[in-house]
Amino acid sequence: MDIATxxxxxxxxxxxWDLSLAVGAQGVTREVRVGSKRAADVSGKASTRVVGTGEGDRAGAAPGMRALTLYTTNPHGNFTLDIGEKKHDVPSHLRLDGVRWAPGAPTELAFTGRCTLAAHPEGALRAVLDDGRGRTVSFEAGRPAADGTFTVRVPVTQLPAGEWTGRLRLGPWSSPLSVFPRKSGPAKWRRRGLPWYAKPVPGAADFALQVAKTNLARAVVARMKP
Known part of the structure; x- marks a missing residue:
């Protein structure tokens, strides 16, 4: 059954949407719910997936997405299809565990989390950063492991100067990116021969990253202080 048609x-x-089977013969039809009797390998556990609709909200927009959950009712155990998160929401299946500078890649942020959706469009789960001035960049999550764990890596050397906030997004669903652990240090690199840095914004309640070119005069003065 294709829900699109x-x-x-x-x-x-x-x-x-309740699922039933109608069987007819010789002008007699009987309709029964499906699911209370099922094969041992057919699970009755709720399974939520996100599917693409193939249609954008506006011209040139990315394809839209819908949430579908197949579950069994209590107490009879018959199948019902939840379309549009009437009882089962998508955000409860997305969790961020933390952020740190990636081991072996000191200029890359690594956001780790877990996605327990049965399926979602490939490449749709990503970290989206915004500098508050109309610029956004996004970085796709790696393919989730068998247990649903995933990592989104953000190379800060690709970010223009500014103060960046961000969210984890899957189509229309989103949640704030993880806050930096206390005492997280900066990342430092050179761009066109000049020193740059990225560091957590002090005192920020949510994820906030400052990217800027190092002020050489201020750096020299700081080194000269006893």
Whole structure:
């Protein structure tokens, strides 16, 4: 059953859709719910997935997404399809565990987390950073492991100067990126021969990263102080 065409060639609308089987013979039809009796390898556990609709909200927009959850009712154990998060939400399946400078790559941030969705469009899970001045950059999460754990790596050397905040996004769903641990140091590198740095914004309640070119005069004065 293709939910994009199941309603007379149109997509099924948001709601809770019970699944039944209608069997007819010699003018007699019987309709029964599906799921209370199932093979041992057919799970009754709720399974949530995000699928692409193939349509954007506006011209040139990225394809839209919908949430689908197949689950069994209590107490009878029959299957129902939840379309549009009526009972099962997507954000509860996305978790960020923390952020740190990546081992072996001191100019890359590594955001780690876990995604327990049964499926989602490839490349849709990503960290999106915003400098508050209309500039955004995004970095795709690596393919989740078997247990759902994933990592998003952000090479800060690719960021222009500014103060960057960010969110973990999957289509229309998002949550704030992890806050830096206390006493996180800066990353330092050279761009066109000049020294640059990226460091957590002091006192920020949410993720905030300052990227800037090192003030050479100020750095020299700081080194000369006893």
């Amino acid at each position: 199941a309603a007379g060639g149109q997509p099924l609308g948001d709601g809770l």
